[in-house]
Amino acid sequence: MKEKLLAAMADLDEQTTLALVKELLQNGYTPLDIVEICRQGVELVGKSYSEGDYFLADLVMSEEIFKGVMQILEPLIPLDVQQSGVPIVMGTIEGDIHDLGKNIAIYLLRSHGFRVLDLGVDVSPAQFVESVNACGAPILGISVLLSFCVGTVKKVVDLFQEVGLRDKVKIIVGGYPVDEQVKEYTGVDYYTRDVAQALAICRLILNDQRPHN
Amino acid sequence: MISVTFLPANKKVLVEAGKTILQAAIVAGVKVESACGGKGTCGKCKALLFEPSDMTATKIETKFLTPSELSAGWVLACQRPLFKDTIVTLHEQVDVHQRKTEFHTLKKNFLLAPSVHKVFVILQPPSITDQLPDWERLVAALDLPNVRFNHAVAVNLPKILRQAEYRITVTLDGEDVLAVEAGDTRLRCFGLAIDIGTTTVVAYLIDLGSGLQIGHAAVTNPQNLFGADVISRINFAAIEPDGRRQLQEKVIAGLNGIIDKLCVSANVHSHEIYQATVVGNTTMSHLFLGLDPTYLAPAPFIPVVRASVTLDASTLGLNMLSTGKVTVLPNIAGYVGSDTVGVALAADMLSRPGILLAIDIGTNGEMILAGQNKLLTCSTAAGPAFEGAEIKCGMRAAEGAIEGVSLETDVQLTVIGNVLPRGICGSGLIDAVAALLKAHVIDSSGRLVYKPEQLANLPEQIRSRLRQKEHGREFVLAWGRSTVSGEDIVLTQKDIRELQLAKGAILAGVKILLHEMNISSDEIDQVLLAGAFGNYINKASALDIGLLPQVSPERIQAIGNAAGDGAILALLSVQEREQALNIAQQATHIELSNSQNFQEEFVNALVFPNNK
DSSP, rough: HHHHHHHHHHTTOHHHHHHHHHHHHHHOHHHHHHHHHHHHHHHHHHHHHHOOOOOOOOHHHHHHHHHHHHHHGGGGGGGGHHSSOOOEEEEEEEEEOOHHHHHHHEEEEHHHHHHHEEOOSSBBHHHHHHHHHHTTOSSEEEEEGGGGGGGHHHHHHHHHHHHOOOOGGGEEESTTOOOOHHHHHHHHHHSOOOOHHHHHHHHHHHHHHHOOO | OOEEEEEEETEEEEEETTTTHHHHHHHTTTTOOOOOOOSSSSOOOOEEEEEEEEOOOOHHHHHSSHHHHHHEEEEEEGGGOOOOOOOOEEEOOOOOHHHHHHHOOOOOOOOBBOEEEEEEEOOOOOOOBBBOHHHHHHHHTOTTOOHHHHHHTTTHHHHHHTTTEEEEEEEETTTTTEEEEEEEEETEEEEEEEEESSSSEEEEEEETTTOOOEEEEEEEOOEEEEEEHHHHHHHHHHHHHTHHHHHHHHHHHHHHHHHHHHOOOOOOOOOGGEEEEEEOHHHHHHHHHHHGGGGGSSSOOOOOOSOEEEEEEETTTSSSOOTEEEOOOOOSSSTTTTHHHHHHHTTTTTHHHHOOOEESSSEEEEEEEETEEEEEEEEEOOOOGGGTTTTTTBOSSSTEEEEEEEEEESSSEEGGGGSSSEEEEEHHHHHHHHHHHHHTSSSSOBBBOOOOHHHSSSSSHHTTTTTEETTTTEEEEEGGGGSSSSOOOOEEEEHHHHHHHHHHHHHHHHHHHHHHTTTOOOOOOOOOEEEHHHHSSHHHHHHHHTTSOOOOGEEEEEEHHHHHHHHHHHHHHHHHHHHHHHHHHHHHHOOOTTOHHHHHHHHHHHHOOOOO
């Protein structure tokens, strides 16, 4: 039954997924076990997206299904577990108000247990710095669609440098116009045009940090 | 200094050592396809070195050039600094301007009443008993209440009056005296209508007396050197200390060049051009007027001015009568410019009955929905896919571009100029995807088919064109043995995704406007496609891929360069110019980028309509 749920999630079959979630609950699986299976399904969706087989609409669909799953499961998950994830601060850069890509990335990260603080759109460099400082997030995700606003991403990095927090946080810039040059120009640590890759980068950052902690 | 020779143009220039091939090409005036303006992100500026270079390929070059191209000496012009005398072969870009200008008939009936007109007067010569000064003598003869003193006209007035023996022609724009000429010149009264596109600038020379078009000419917008899209231009204006002035100079120089050409071929003197009307997207209007465009780029996308602006030609340095007036029509918003106002004017959208939807498909898709006494506009960032950028083998609609694709047992291509293909342009891309959808090579989610049972149903020759590469699946449109470069021309999975993003943005914009007017797509009486792209796009293909709302094909009509037509109408009739102001005033602009509905519509519009 676990395999069926995994496959249903990966195939974006909403009805079967929700039915199987309820069935597994009745059969004694814990809510966290089920979240883990669905999470793996989401990961498969992300992988298909990276390979070009699934597209934006498919990701949005998988988000809908996962939301439905969480509606069933969330009331059953203890609060302390819900709040235990690694914090990540995310937002769309100042001057830009697009958030479709950012929202999908947040969904993927949340479904993988990260605790994402979403600052919304049109976020100023100061707001990014303040909130990373306040919650001690080791990762900051900046979303940008308007290529004109790439310069402001550099301002965020510079501001972190200025207040002496640059070493405390890894900065990922994501969005349609980013590439190696944007990464070099802005001084961020990583760039990605792909939400599934964003997830992989976050995991990589945490793995790299573990031995030092 | 080192010398750089460009073939096949055989142009030689001297530049400082260390300049790139692209920079040298700009100096030489050789056109290079460079969509990104030298940032190294488009990979279009391929050049072949005559002697192999000892410099190793840059990271960017290895990204865009195949190993066989690299070993043959191909480089990217923007990536190569030169330190010794060099000979370079470029695929010089052959522009196909006639795509923007060749269709031309004004469809709209209008009242010929230009604001500029000429009056022939014979003045009574002064005498010792009639010492009225020259200017006042002139004004008295005009019989207009509020004629203002025009210094530039007055400086030469005494000589002209006396040489002409007081038989003169006065050119008036309303109550402004623009010129005083000797003799009767009433039959020589010309105006210019100008359409400044991000890619192409077009000027129409018009006889204001008859309303007839005497000629038109086009040139690639010389601002191109600073990037192909408006954002690169705004960036340049915002960052470079002298950038704004350089951009203004470039476009005016480009215009002056074509005005010269028009004057020579029509035997008109530039001082016989008394008026110009100008349309363009809001960024182009700003750059033409020398206004700071910086805050058009980031949200909330604020222009300096929305109203129509009129300046003396001398202020701009435009090649016409220096006291003549240049009027830029009003815009509607940061991304809905006077060109869109021109489209609405030419299509008579304010007064025509029924529900009309006009779309100008380009990097930014501007659209207007008119009906129920409302005029709604919006603009969606379709991205550069329709211009062939961000597409692996994409190119502009120039010679060698695949513009039509059909699939039977194998692929049939139509290529611009009937030559070997070099790449695929926007209309070709739409055609290709429509054909592949119909043949079940792409499913409705946009995925190139991969399941064995799907593949088994495809004709052998089609199936052999589908292949898996490192970066995903792709479909071969033209085998290397019959292309210019010798490389296969392919359509990749990613290309299809880019097209989906572009068409999704356009369709979602349309859906939002329809929703705002509270009507469904089958209530649209006519879909008008403005711009060159609209003329070349295959209507059936556009419907098949869901670029346009699902209406019956006979309701779709290409209206040519309607923006330019709008500029001509505003030149030829004060009523029409008034109407342009009304359009801009009455239009309600819907800002899509922060609308939640838009994101939903956008995601829904990404898929292809189900294949019947």
